[in-house]
Amino acid sequence: MESSIQPIDRVALELGPITIYWYGVIIGLGALLGLWLAVRESERRGLAKDTFVDVVMIAIPVAIICARLYYVAFKWDFYSANPEKIIAIWEGGIAIHGALIGSFLTGYFFSRAKKISFWKLVDIAAPSILLGQAIGRWGNFMNQEAHGSEVTRSFLESLYLPDFIINQMYIDGTYYHPTFLYESLWNLLGVFVLIALRKVNLRRGELFLTYLIWYSAGRFFIEGLRTDSLMLTESLRIAQVMSLVWIAAAVIALIYRRVAGYSTFRYLDREKDVDGDDQKRRRRRA
Secondary structure (H helix, E strand, C coil), X not given: CHHHCCCCCCEEEEECCEEEEHHHHXXXXXXXXXXXXXXXXXXXXXXXXXXXXXXXXXXXXXXXHHHHHHHHHHCXXXXXXXXXXXXXXXXXXXXXXXXXXXXXXXXXXXXXXXXXXXXXXXXXXXXXXXXXXXXHHHXXXXXXXXXXXXXXXXXXXXXXXXXXXXXXXXXCCEEECCHHHHHHHHHHHHHHHXXXXXXXXXXXXXXXXXXXXXXXXXXXXXXXXXXXXXXXXXXXXXXHHHHHHHHHHHHHHHHHHHHHCCCCCECCCCCCCCCCHHHHHHHHHC
């Protein structure tokens, strides 16, 4: 039976010399659904309808480039010997932390240029980012990557997984932990948590900081199951280090912004953002 198991074809469509891979299709779908969610919410929060369309038009190419550069940098031994593979992004090999760094930087400079509060922007975007990540992990599934250590078929069946997932986790004669699925489900749960927290009316910036903590906590533990991690040393996984750094930074920022009075505004406030929170705070104290 196992000898007859064939992986799902990674190619979604071939149009002459153009090959479209499921990996790119799924990541694109995640980005579109995330954009739809952000646009709906941004209109409710008083931003121009095309605000997030403009952000995404810049953020997506920047994120892809940063994600690839991040991955290549930590796999330089391979790519320095195979430079023609550096642009072969359709084969997989992008790092979500690199993509997030590129996206956050884009959001920061965009908010400065448009005179919109950066914290308001990323608060609205937080559930959308997590939704995109949840969907994007299925691109890893199609490529049979981002999996964990060896397991048995009976273990996978005990999780009540459908056969198409179990069969896709059969790689080179061995079954593996579907860590892509664990992270996808964790992220999807986080989307509902963040949307629910909108009604709590947290202080500005705290929804985004909660996203950083939620995603990083899940990623830290799930990363420990993976066998294809980018490594800083022989025993230190880069994603786990980044997760701990982001959790610590988010907690410190959350506390500092409350103590220092930088989080006066709340998520549901509808005042017109003519510049950043920090400048408003300084003007009020002047």
